[in-house]
Amino acid sequence: MKVILRKMSRYFRMGRNQSEDSPVISTTSSVNDTHLSPLRQTELSLRYDGKLLTRSEIHLNETKFSMLLTKTYFTPIDAMKVTAFQSVCQRCHYGGKALFAKIPCARCNRTHLYCRNCLHMGRIMECESLYYWSGPSFAWPKHHDVLSWQGELTTPQQNAALKIVDTIHHHGELLVWAVTGAGKTEMLFPGIHKALQQGKRICIATPRTDVVRELLPRLQQAFQFIHIQALYGGSRDNDGTAQLILSTTHQLLRYQHAFDVLIIDEIDAFPYHQDPTLQFAAKRAVKRYSAVIYLTATPREQQLRLLSAKKLPHVFVPLRFHGHPLPIPKPIYCSSLNKQLSENRLPQKLLDWLNHRENPQRQLLIFVPTIKLSNQLQSVLIQYCTREKIIKKNSELMSVHAEDKQRENKIKLFRKRQIKVLLTTTILERGVTFPEIDVAVLHANHEVFDEAALVQIAGRAGRSPTDPTGEVIYFHEGKTNAIVAAVSAIKKMNRRGERLAGEKE
Ligand SMILES: [Zn+2]
Numbered sequence: 001m002k003v004i005l006r007k008m009s010r011y012f013r014m015g016r017n018q019s020e021d022s023p024v025i026s027t028t029s030s031v032n033d034t035h036l037s038p039l040r041q042t043e044l045s046l047r048y049d050g051k052l053l054t055r056s057e058i059h060l061n062e063t064k065f066s067m068l069l070t071k072t073y074f075t076p077i078d079a080m081k082v083t084a085f086q087s088v089c090q091r092c093h094y095g096g097k098a099l100f101a102k103i104p105c106a107r108c109n110r111t112h113l114y115c116r117n118c119l120h121m122g123r124i125m126e127c128e129s130l131y132y133w134s135g136p137s138f139a140w141p142k143h144h145d146v147l148s149w150q151g152e153l154t155t156p157q158q159n160a161a162l163k164i165v166d167t168i169h170h171h172g173e174l175l176v177w178a179v180t181g182a183g184k185t186e187m188l189f190p191g192i193h194k195a196l197q198q199g200k201r202i203c204i205a206t207p208r209t210d211v212v213r214e215l216l217p218r219l220q221q222a223f224q225f226i227h228i229q230a231l232y233g234g235s236r237d238n239d240g241t242a243q244l245i246l247s248t249t250h251q252l253l254r255y256q257h258a259f260d261v262l263i264i265d266e267i268d269a270f271p272y273h274q275d276p277t278l279q280f281a282a283k284r285a286v287k288r289y290s291a292v293i294y295l296t297a298t299p300r301e302q303q304l305r306l307l308s309a310k311k312l313p314h315v316f317v318p319l320r321f322h323g324h325p326l327p328i329p330k331p332i333y334c335s336s337l338n339k340q341l342s343e344n345r346l347p348q349k350l351l352d353w354l355n356h357r358e359n360p361q362r363q364l365l366i367f368v369p370t371i372k373l374s375n376q377l378q379s380v381l382i383q384y385c386t387r388e389k390i391i392k393k394n395s396e397l398m399s400v401h402a403e404d405k406q407r408e409n410k411i412k413l414f415r416k417r418q419i420k421v422l423l424t425t426t427i428l429e430r431g432v433t434f435p436e437i438d439v440a441v442l443h444a445n446h447e448v449f450d451e452a453a454l455v456q457i458a459g460r461a462g463r464s465p466t467d468p469t470g471e472v473i474y475f476h477e478g479k480t481n482a483i484v485a486a487v488s489a490i491k492k493m494n495r496r497g498e499r500l501a502g503e504k505e
């Protein structure tokens with residue numbers, strides 16, 4: 001409770017200094033009880049308004065909780081809808097068969113269903129309830145002049161930013177299709193600022209944890225006086241009570257009708273694009289009147305169809321913020337590549353390239369298709385790179401993947417240039433920016449490298465105005481459709497970008 005009080009005092013402080021309104025609860029619900037002081041009610045509504053939680057996620061003792069249930073401040077719903085034909089988990093809306101299992105339950109002494117689809121959020125049992133806050137809603141403060149970002153938007157960025165502001169104002173939907181390195185985070189700032197001025201609650205959700213981690217310091221710098229929370233598995237400041245929230249799309253499963261503005265970054269990324277339960281969570285997380293903004297550099301078929309049917313308004317940003325074209329990937333054929341990699345040998349063409357890069361000072365990201373390969377190749381690459389003086393010591397080359405406990409730290413070290421070469425799986429394909437790097441994809445013909453992944457990976461290079469080029473090499477053993485499509489998509493974007501730049505001259 002101390003934490004809540006600290007937060008409350010922060011909100012009140014903001015209310016005095018920067019806000020038009022204090023964070024008072026609306027008076028539409030009946031609050032004429034003698035047991036809850038107005039401050040206590042405000043604390044509770046701050047903590048629980050817009051959430052959908054299990055009992056164990058509501059940190060109140062039984063007496064207080066029962067009292068709030070009686071007063072209908074909390075409303076219970078069954079955790080699962082079970083009929084003779086189908087069971088549907090009410091937290092994640094999974095309605096298939098494969099991910100329901102049965103176990104004996106100590107609470108009700110029956111053997112019954114639990115949902116494995118949302119098990120990562122804590123087990124949810126058939127006999128449980130979920131609770132949403134139905135008490136007085138929390139009125140978020142209105143903040144003025146809280147945009148501390150001093151930068152300037154380019155004309156295409158400005159154009160997108162205006163559409164975002166307009167969409168937020170009119171509770172609409174918008175797809176922002178911006179090439180990698182277009183500076184889409186900055187395009188969001190005016191919209192977020194506007195929403196904060198209007199006392200709205202905002203969430204930027206993305207399928208990738210690393211993207212959440214990357215966005216937090218940038219957002220925090222742009223809105224220095226706003227309390228921002230980042231929610232992902234293992235995050236610390238994670239009670240989800242901030243007005244501006246960054247979140248993985250998984251964490252949206254704990255929200256219901258919470259946000260006035262939901263921005264979904266990397267809409268086309270795994271797992272969101274192929275997981276209907278996450279898409280459901282996003283829909284449920286917004287209020288009835290809300291704005292939803294999707295961001296992508298590589299829209300999928302599903303979004304392209306909506307665009308061509310004119311069912312989803314969109315804005316296109318085909319130019320990087322520094323005005324230089326996207327680096328065009330170079331596919332290089334390596335015979336027996338798969339065999340060599342499985343025998344832990346590095347293809348000669350990779351070694352040749354490592355020794356003859358245009359700018360050997362650049363850091364290097366080497367993408368591999370599997371965790372096994374990233375672990376396996378690390379020592380042979382270290383041996384080669386130390387011998388050839390590409391790295392000075394072993395610790396300058398590391399591998400990283402989704403299950404790596406050191407993942408966050410290794411990305412930090414790469415950012416600080418203490419790691420020069422990083423072998424990675426597709427976890428770093430998108431949403432991360434390193435200023436001066438070359439990129440190689442090893443076994444680019446592997447099925448994990450679809451068109452979107454290859455375009456995103458290529459988009460890691462040349463992001464800095466001081467080094468806007470960077471090499472991108474796809475080492476493959478036979479061009480796939482994805483490789484061909486990725487190269488052609490990048491060239492097409494560059495042509496559109498050039499046309500746009502030409503129009504302005
Ligand atoms: Zn039970």
Ligand SMILES: [Zn+2]
Pocket residue numbers: 089090091092093094115116117118119124
């Ligand atoms: Zn579930």
